[in-house]
Amino acid sequence: MxxxxxxxxxxxxxxxxxxxxxxxxxxxxxxxxxxxxxxxxxxxxxxxxxxxxxxxxxxxxxxxxxxxxxxxxxxxxxxxxxxxxxxxxxxxxxxxxxxxxxxxxxSCGGLGDVEVGSVVVPRASIAVNRNYDYDFQTGQSTEPPYRYSKPVQADEELRAAVAKALRDTHPPTVTAGVITDTINASTDSFYSSQGRQTSFPDHNSEVIRNLQSLHKDLATFEVTRSRLFALRSVRR
Amino acid sequence: MxxxxxxxxxxxxxxxxxxxxxxxxxxxxxxxxxxxxxxxxxxxxxxxxxxxxxxxxxxxxxxxxxxxxxxxxxxxxxxxxxxxxxxxxxxxxxxxxxxxxxxxxxSCGGLGDVEVGSVVVPRASIAVNRNYDYDFQTGQSTEPPYRYSKPVQADEELRAAVAKALRDTHPPTVTAGVITDTINASTDSFYSSQGRQTSFPDHNSEVIRNLQSLHKDLATFEVTRSRLFALRSVRR
CATH class of the missing domain: 3.40.50.1580 (Nucleoside phosphorylase domain)
Structure with a gap:
């Protein structure tokens, strides 16, 4: 009961x-x-x-x-x-x-020149969402298939403190470094909204290119961060 | 490893x-x-x-x-x-x-006249998503705070078969019935996108009214269904 x-x-x-x-x-x-x-x-x-x-x-x-x-x-x-x-x-x-x-x-996927083993502390996150109003069956639509939000900012004081602590304790034997000057994309699908090709018609071959042309400093993909940043930024 | x-x-x-x-x-x-x-x-x-x-x-x-x-x-x-x-x-x-x-x-939340204990087999689902580009801090924005998708259809053959099976096996002692002529809203937050008031400024007091004026036959809220219907509808 x-x-x-x-x-x-x-x-x-x-x-x-x-x-x-x-x-x-x-x-x-x-x-x-x-x-x-x-x-x-x-x-x-x-x-x-x-x-x-x-x-x-x-x-x-x-x-x-x-x-x-x-x-x-x-x-x-x-x-x-x-x-x-x-x-x-x-x-x-x-x-x-x-x-x-x-x-x-x-953990997250790297875009571009992020060395495997790097620790990335993004300063903002873009939300990438599949647009339900796009016609994925035909690909004919006045709507775009994906929506990219503006960057949602991390808390700068906390980000700086985390980055400093990571640098101060970084093992000298690890060649990959601590990256703090990039942004992240946080998607509603590990597959379609990150540009992967599966057996569904996702019309997503342009997703990574679109994101990279909108944001030169985009470095990583994951699925959870943008909402954390979004709710942080509005807390009264 | x-x-x-x-x-x-x-x-x-x-x-x-x-x-x-x-x-x-x-x-x-x-x-x-x-x-x-x-x-x-x-x-x-x-x-x-x-x-x-x-x-x-x-x-x-x-x-x-x-x-x-x-x-x-x-x-x-x-x-x-x-x-x-x-x-x-x-x-x-x-x-x-x-x-x-x-x-x-x-299980899901009922809107309007859905009796507790009803079994609802929606024929479509609306996706409700928080719009990251709205300024939730100030409430000043040219963007709307929430986006409502068009209805995403269930598979009609499967829906009819499920509804018939539920009616055929419905216990006569249960007064609440099987409802099959309504649609559902599937939201990205149990809280903000379903119109609940929490300690965050969600600017969501109009969400339920907006949804009901867009869709007279909206009966239920939950958080998962629209993606299932959306991927069904495009499977090659």
Whole structure:
């Protein structure tokens, strides 16, 4: 039997847990590292001071909360896609007071001259979305097949701090460097909106060229970042 | 150590598994029921003829393959959001030959006069997406805050068959009925694009009114269906 919800606007369980992440106030720290996969979250959680508190929800979220060198820190695995990022940002926000500091750590595809093994700290992200109103069956349409948003900016203070920390701790044996002067494209499909060819008619052969002509400093592709930046930029 | 991928266009592991769902040809049936949550997938899998084959991947997918009354059937939990639906459709398609029949089973929010407990089989879905180019901070913009797609059609033959089967097996003790003459809105956020008020300035107080004035027969909200319909409609 499901819980009864008193509020359809922002549903919580009877014990005041946000519905999709399953946490409540006190179970998440103001400093958060977010990743896409549970195994990466577990690996990072292994660096915390002692056995952290953790919660797995069946909606695809895994949350660890503990301390790193004495400082409260949460690690949250949020799966793939901007919808998942949206659930994460809104529900965690409701469990916190004060600043919410989010660093996203993930792997991504490189465009152009990004050396494998590089760490990229983008200063902004473009959202790339398939346009449902384009006629993908015929390719005949007055609409474009994909929409490219304007760059959504990262928090500059946080980005600079992350970049400095990465440079200060960069292993001298690793030749690939820390890249901080580029932007990222965050897409609604790993396949069509990143220009891959599958068995569906995606009319996407121009996607990478279009993006590169719009943004000379585009360096990486992934599927989650733009919503994190977008919600950051509007927080009151 | 990660697998080495020979093809960045459609990556597979060395044993020919598609990368995010983790399956390969022979492990998925042409008839598929897809759901959002693992517990629902497990419950349905309990109805299969014998203990089904199953696979959990850390990207949020859970797959059961077995037989129902002798007919091969897969049940796939795909989590939340259209990006997850996109991974599912493309990677399963690459593991199958012939027709791929997908029925999505999920819960959703009702708009207007939909009785709680109703089963709704929409004939189309609208995609509702937050417009990253709108200025959500100030509310000053020449852009609209949300974009509403045209209706994306379900497969009519499959929809009629599902609706007939649901009516034929409808328990007489359940007063809520089977609704088949409405459309659905599939949104990129459970919160902002469905008109909920959270602590972010979403400028979404008009979303439901706008949708209802565009589509008199809009009955339900959820977060995954439009991409399933969109990829169905273009399959060659």
């Amino acid at each position: 499901k819980d009864l919800f008193a509020d359809a606007n922002f549903p919580r369980t009877l014990d005041q847990r946000v519905y999709h992440l399953g946490i409540r106030a006190g179970e998440v720290a103001n400093r958060i590292i977010t990743v896409g996969s549970p195994s990466r979250a577990k690996r990072i959680a292994g660096l915390l001071d002692a056995s952290p508190w953790h919660l797995t929800t069946e909606r695809g979220f895994l949350i660890f909360t503990g301390r790193y060198q004495g400082i409260p820190l949460s690690i949250v695995s949020i799966g793939m896609g901007n919808s998942m990022a949206d659930f994460f940002m809104r529900e965690v926000r409701e469990c916190l007071s004060g600043d919410m500091v989010v660093v996203r750590l993930g | 990660k697998d080495l991928f020979a093809d960045a266009n459609f990556p597979r592991t060395l044993d020919q598994r598609v990368y995010h769902l983790g399956i390969r040809a022979g492990e998925v049936a042409n008839r598929i029921i897809t759901v959002g949550s693992p517990s629902r997938a497990k419950r349905i899998a309990g109805l299969l003829d014998a203990s089904p084959w199953h696979l959990t991947t850390e990207r949020g997918f859970l797959i059961f393959t077995g037989r129902y009354q002798g007919i091969p059937l897969s049940i796939v939990s795909i989590g939340m959001g259209n990006s997850m639906a996109d991974f599912f459709m493309r990677e399963v398609r690459e593991c199958l030959s012939g027709d791929m029949v997908v029925v999505r089973l999920g």
